Amino acid sequence: MSTSAPMLKVDGLVKRFGGVVALDGISFEIEEGSVHAILGPNGCGKTTLFNLIDGSLKTTAGRVEFDGHRIDGLSSSKIVRMGIARKFQVPGVFNDLTVAQNLEVALAGEDGRFGFLGLLLARPERVRRDRLAEVAGLTEKLEYAVAELSHGEKQRLEIAMLLTRNVRLLLLDEPTAGMSVTETEAIAELVCVLRDEHGLTVLVVEHDLLFVKTLGAPILVANDGKIIASGDYDAISQDPRVVQSYLGAAANA
Amino acid sequence: MKSKRRGLYATVAAWVALGILGLLFDGWLLSQMAIYFCYGMFAMGLSLIWGQAGILSFGQAIFFGAGAYGFALVTLNKIPGLGVSVAMGFVVAIVLATALAAVIASLTFAARGLSGAHFAIVTLCAAVVVETATTRSDYLGGYNGLFGIPPLSWNGTMIGDHALYYLMLSITLLAFLSVVAIIRSPYGTLLEAIRDNEHRVRHLGYVPHHLKSAAFILAGALSGLAGALFAAQFGFVSPSLLGFALSTQVLVWVAVGGRAVPMAAMLGALVVPGAENMLSNVLGDVWLLVIGVLFVAVVVAARGGVFGNLLRLPLPQRLRE
Numbered sequence: 001m002s003t004s005a006p007m008l009k010v011d012g013l014v015k016r017f018g019g020v021v022a023l024d025g026i027s028f029e030i031e032e033g034s035v036h037a038i039l040g041p042n043g044c045g046k047t048t049l050f051n052l053i054d055g056s057l058k059t060t061a062g063r064v065e066f067d068g069h070r071i072d073g074l075s076s077s078k079i080v081r082m083g084i085a086r087k088f089q090v091p092g093v094f095n096d097l098t099v100a101q102n103l104e105v106a107l108a109g110e111d112g113r114f115g116f117l118g119l120l121l122a123r124p125e126r127v128r129r130d131r132l133a134e135v136a137g138l139t140e141k142l143e144y145a146v147a148e149l150s151h152g153e154k155q156r157l158e159i160a161m162l163l164t165r166n167v168r169l170l171l172l173d174e175p176t177a178g179m180s181v182t183e184t185e186a187i188a189e190l191v192c193v194l195r196d197e198h199g200l201t202v203l204v205v206e207h208d209l210l211f212v213k214t215l216g217a218p219i220l221v222a223n224d225g226k227i228i229a230s231g232d233y234d235a236i237s238q239d240p241r242v243v244q245s246y247l248g249a250a251a252n253a
Numbered sequence: 254m255k256s257k258r259r260g261l262y263a264t265v266a267a268w269v270a271l272g273i274l275g276l277l278f279d280g281w282l283l284s285q286m287a288i289y290f291c292y293g294m295f296a297m298g299l300s301l302i303w304g305q306a307g308i309l310s311f312g313q314a315i316f317f318g319a320g321a322y323g324f325a326l327v328t329l330n331k332i333p334g335l336g337v338s339v340a341m342g343f344v345v346a347i348v349l350a351t352a353l354a355a356v357i358a359s360l361t362f363a364a365r366g367l368s369g370a371h372f373a374i375v376t377l378c379a380a381v382v383v384e385t386a387t388t389r390s391d392y393l394g395g396y397n398g399l400f401g402i403p404p405l406s407w408n409g410t411m412i413g414d415h416a417l418y419y420l421m422l423s424i425t426l427l428a429f430l431s432v433v434a435i436i437r438s439p440y441g442t443l444l445e446a447i448r449d450n451e452h453r454v455r456h457l458g459y460v461p462h463h464l465k466s467a468a469f470i471l472a473g474a475l476s477g478l479a480g481a482l483f484a485a486q487f488g489f490v491s492p493s494l495l496g497f498a499l500s501t502q503v504l505v506w507v508a509v510g511g512r513a514v515p516m517a518a519m520l521g522a523l524v525v526p527g528a529e530n531m532l533s534n535v536l537g538d539v540w541l542l543v544i545g546v547l548f549v550a551v552v553v554a555a556r557g558g559v560f561g562n563l564l565r566l567p568l569p570q571r572l573r574e
């Protein structure tokens with residue numbers, strides 16, 4: 001769908017922590033139905049960017065718009081309800097709960113039942129739950145405690161938990177951290193499925209070059225809180241600034 | 254599957270056993286046991302917030318005491334215009350406890366985002382303040398409290414020991430079923446999720462402090478009912494019912510019984526004070542040592558409590574394959 005206004009618009013975003021400038025005027029736009037990756041080394045401000053978009057932190061300057069509405073300054077729960085869901089860098093799953101319980105938490109508030117009475121009386125749909133378990137590849141493990149899952153399984157579970165009826169934009173913070181090559185490829189595939197079959201818009205931040213390459217999506221390269229290059233993988237990998245500031249560092253890592 | 258149903262069978266067996274106990278005893282001992290059911294309900298309220306949602310409160314006696322005082326004030330005709338009806342006594346008790354819980358919830362969770370140790374300390378201070386204020390209030394009887402609360406009666410005759418026991422058993426069973434219905438609903442799952450990772454719950458679109466406040470208020474209401482029933486049987490209320498000491502005791506009962514399992518918490522509140530009653534005469538101060546050691550042992554070694562694992566109900570059918 002190519003509409004005139006972008007779904008997400010980040011404009012001149014600045015975030016300072018005391019003397020540390022984590023984001024130094026970042027601007028970009030994301031069209032509905034697309035997948036974009038932001039590539040950048042550790043500490044370049046990727047997680048901070050997500051913290052600003054989803055209302056976890058207050059901006060120092062700049063603005064964030066979703067569907068043409070300004071959202072910076074809104075609470076996280078409001079922003080989620082508008083349709084922006086986030087996967088955290090450290091998997092944000094409930095370790096003490098079972099897989100089925102985790103999915104219930106994700107789905108129970110669907111259709112606006114976020115309050116006490118709505119939840120008390122909610123009759124969760126088995127079909128939806130089973131569908132998400134399938135996405136996570138955990139159909140056989142519904143009764144497992146999440147603490148018993150592998151790191152990769154937790155990552156997939158968390159992504160599945162974001163797929164509620166009202167979600168439209170997914171923010172994925174390093175979804176392949178700590179994964180094997182095969183698992184990484186599976187996640188890249190999953191992201192494409194989310195776009196093509198679930199109609200979702202996806203913004204991924206990553207420091208892992210391989211994943212971004214596998215993903216095959218347009219890339220914004222960030223360094224020191226700024227976007228320094230953009231384009232597809234071949235274009236950015238030729239860019240001297242990228243090679244110097246990012247690929248050089250990665251080669252040594 | 255067999256091991257999963259064990260908790261259900263054990264829970265039913267425990268209720269049957271409590272029913273049979275009423276046939277085996279009479280007199281003072283039986284009325285004592287009936288009073289302990291008040292502690293049992295009080296403990297289930299704490300289990301709801303602490304065991305399920307991870308909210309550690311050192312001020313639960315505020316609500317128990319508010320219920321007791323509310324009931325006493327009405328039945329002693331100290332609130333002009335309300336009359337002396339027992340029914341009104343219960344209404345005032347529950348309303349008062351609920352309102353106090355709502356005030357504390359809004360001052361802590363909602364206004365300041367307090368949780369964990371900060372919340373525990375605030376509730377502890379609140380209990381001390383409420384207890385101290387009550388001892389200074391002439392209207393509330395000061396240190397001595399309020400005497401002469403009329404015993405529960407039916408058509409003008411006092412309810413006998415056995416009837417009272419089974420009345421209390423039934424009310425406690427109803428409270429148990431209500432708490433179980435709450436924690437087995439999706440709302441109960443949300444409370445568990447909050448206990449585990451409140452931040453993630455917020456980022457799934459919920460407002461955790463609303464959900465925590467609801468649990469806290471429900472627990473307050475249940476504690477208020479328990480306090481009113483206590484006052485009705487004990488005939489006398491005093492500031493210690495509102496204070497820090499009782500708040501701590503109920504934490505010990507619930508921890509020893511098993512905080513995450515309402516039935517276990519309830520049995521903790523029957524068994525620990527019951528044992529205290531019997532053994533403190535024999536053991537004297539050594540009793541304190543025994544309960545202290547038991548508490549530490551539970552905290553360190555058996556986190557599920559003495560009865561927790563035995564009485565844990567299987568997950569609801571919808572959460573199983």
Ligand SMILES: Nc1ncnc2c1ncn2[C@@H]1O[C@H](COP(=O)(O)OP(=O)(O)O)[C@@H](O)[C@H]1O
Pocket residue numbers: 017020021022040041042043044045046047048049
């Ligand atoms: N809450 C915070 N308080 C202070 N400094 C922070 C905070 N969050 C991030 N930073 C700093 O901002 C910079 C960017 O961090 P981050 O966004 O986590 O990077 P990335 O996710 O790209 O690895 C780092 O220098 C980090 O130390």
Ligand SMILES: [Mg+2]
Pocket residue numbers: 046047048089
């Ligand atoms: Mg990061």
